Amino acid sequence: MWRPPERIRYNAHGGRWPDAAQAAAARLFSPIKVGPITLAQRTWVPAMVPWRASETGFVTPEVLEWYERFARGRPGAIVVEATGIRDVPSGPLLRAGHDRFLPGLRDLVRVVRTASEGETRLFIQLIDFLAIRRRPLPSRFFGEFLAITAQHRAAFADPEATDAEVRSWLVSLPPEDAAKVLDARELNSLEFGARERVTDTHLDQIRDLPAQLPILFGNAARRSREAGFDGVELHFAHAYTMASFLSRSNTRDDGYGGALTNRVRLPLEVYSRVRAEVGQDFVVGCRFLADECIAGGSNADDAAFFGTEFAHAGMDFLSLSRGGKFDDAKQPKIGDAAYPYTGRSGYECMPSYYSDAAGPFGRNLESTARVREAVRQSGFATPVVAAGGIHSFEQAEACLASGKADIVGFARQALADPDWFRKVVTGHGSQVRLCLYTNYCEALDQRHRQVTCELWDREALDEPGVRLSADGKRRLTPPPWKP
Ligand SMILES: Cc1cc2nc3c(=O)[nH]c(=O)nc-3n(C[C@H](O)[C@H](O)[C@H](O)COP(=O)(O)O)c2cc1C
Numbered sequence: 463m464w465r466p467p468e469r470i471r472y473n474a475h476g477g478r479w480p481d482a483a484q485a486a487a488a489r490l491f492s493p494i495k496v497g498p499i500t501l502a503q504r505t506w507v508p509a510m511v512p513w514r515a516s517e518t519g520f521v522t523p524e525v526l527e528w529y530e531r532f533a534r535g536r537p538g539a540i541v542v543e544a545t546g547i548r549d550v551p552s553g554p555l556l557r558a559g560h561d562r563f564l565p566g567l568r569d570l571v572r573v574v575r576t577a578s579e580g581e582t583r584l585f586i587q588l589i590d591f592l593a594i595r596r597r598p599l600p601s602r603f604f605g606e607f608l609a610i611t612a613q614h615r616a617a618f619a620d621p622e623a624t625d626a627e628v629r630s631w632l633v634s635l636p637p638e639d640a641a642k643v644l645d646a647r648e649l650n651s652l653e654f655g656a657r658e659r660v661t662d663t664h665l666d667q668i669r670d671l672p673a674q675l676p677i678l679f680g681n682a683a684r685r686s687r688e689a690g691f692d693g694v695e696l697h698f699a700h701a702y703t704m705a706s707f708l709s710r711s712n713t714r715d716d717g718y719g720g721a722l723t724n725r726v727r728l729p730l731e732v733y734s735r736v737r738a739e740v741g742q743d744f745v746v747g748c749r750f751l752a753d754e755c756i757a758g759g760s761n762a763d764d765a766a767f768f769g770t771e772f773a774h775a776g777m778d779f780l781s782l783s784r785g786g787k788f789d790d791a792k793q794p795k796i797g798d799a800a801y802p803y804t805g806r807s808g809y810e811c812m813p814s815y816y817s818d819a820a821g822p823f824g825r826n827l828e829s830t831a832r833v834r835e836a837v838r839q840s841g842f843a844t845p846v847v848a849a850g851g852i853h854s855f856e857q858a859e860a861c862l863a864s865g866k867a868d869i870v871g872f873a874r875q876a877l878a879d880p881d882w883f884r885k886v887v888t889g890h891g892s893q894v895r896l897c898l899y900t901n902y903c904e905a906l907d908q909r910h911r912q913v914t915c916e917l918w919d920r921e922a923l924d925e926p927g928v929r930l931s932a933d934g935k936r937r938l939t940p941p942p943w944k945p
């Protein structure tokens with residue numbers, strides 16, 4: 463992963479932990495209304511993909527155990543990992559694109575209700591993503607994948623040449639010479655692997671996204687409701703389809719790109735279809751970017767506009783993330799796919815302990831506050847969820863007290879210690895296992911391996927009933943905590 467060149471090292475500090483009486487009086491542990499429901503406390507576990515679904519997208523015993531373990535810590539809400547809305551193969555990522563996924567999703571809701579004794583509210587993040595290919599061998603790229611055009615024939619100096627003739631000429635050249643005939647997009651496909659973009663309106667499936675996505679999101683949201691979730695989080699953040707519609711890089715000319723009002727149009731149409739499917743008594747919110755953190759990308763001003771539009775439309779919460787784009791991702795090795803958390807924008811999304819003067823803790827708070835301020839100034843009370851490097855009670859409480867956010871997300875800190883919430887609220891904060899922000903977990907995610915935390919995954923491997931990773935070297939959930 464990219465790191466700021468300053469390489470200033472930061473360590474997370476627990477600071478002062480409250481006793482049980484102080485915790486009971488804290489904002490963090492006070493209830494908050496989110497649309498039609500109330501969270502018992504303003505703590506939130508943001509979506510994290512743990513790579514535990516089956517190859518066909520079903521909930522597995524490992525998925526159940528993972529969320530059960532988070533629920534025992536009793537945060538105000540858990541958002542289940544990004545879950546695909548289409549009924550297409552997408553590897554071991556959860557899916558909600560067909561009714562056959564319902565029984566597993568119902569089990570997931572049941573284990574969280576039981577483990578938290580009904581205290582933790584459960585949302586599911588619904589995602590759409592576009593096709594991406596692995597970085598090809600140059601010989602396969604020129605020999606098979608490249609669509610031969612007049613430009614390539616002109617370089618071959620024979621406008622009548624067949625595709626096969628142009629291909630065999632290109633394959634015969636040293637790859638760096640062959641690359642000279644490519645335009646910028648083709649070169650990017652050679653160097654990074656081909657990737658669909660929302661601006662590829664010459665492709666039927668991309669042109670038709672505005673017609674199809676509202677239906678797909680709507681159906682997946684209806685299934686989420688049928689499975690018993692309290693609500694859905696529409697994934698409008700990071701490198702995925704909906705965020706690409708919101709991005710300043712979206713230059714579609716069909717009314718869904720360009721000006722801010724056009725870029726927000728499809729997200730609003732998705733929302734309205736989802737709302738029509740699930741009704742008013744089910745939570746519908748979204749996660750989007752306070753800042754894309756890429757050259758020429760959307761910034762906090764754009765996000766303030768989007769947030770206000772979402773609040774105006776009737777969304778029940780707004781969760782802000784940061785960065786995580788393909789645009790500045792590192793070049794993958796041949797045979798690997800690009801990963802959107804390897805460049806500077808990836809660092810902004812999951813900042814690690816080597817940082818710059820701003821540091822990794824609360825890096826997204828000012829932009830989040832900017833969005834919240836705009837939403838409040840427009841007269842909406844929609845709760846805003848902050849995340850990014852938050853690990854201590856004092857940080858979380860200050861974030862609420864200063865009005866930067868209404869709910870505090872703890873992603874990696876909850877992975878490091880899912881009992882954080884129970885420990886702190888019962889006055890056992892000094893027993894919290896603090897996240898190191900090394901991104902060991904994120905590196906596992908990048909390699910599509912079952913995500914665990916270095917702080918607990920080698921502990922008590924011989925404990926009876928403990929479930930181990932595929933290689934048998936790591937436990938998949940942290941050991942239990944007893945007060
Ligand atoms: C292993 C892992 C998987 C993640 N998966 C998702 C995801 O599915 N959806 C999402 O919106 N963010 C995802 N994130 C980002 C987190 O939700 C969060 O925004 C980020 O880690 C910063 O918050 P933190 O500093 O509290 O960890 C993931 C993060 C990690 C570490």
Ligand code: SF4
Binds near residue numbers: 874896898900901915
């Ligand atoms: S592996 Fe654990 S300690 Fe390291 S960043 Fe992830 S959650 Fe934090």
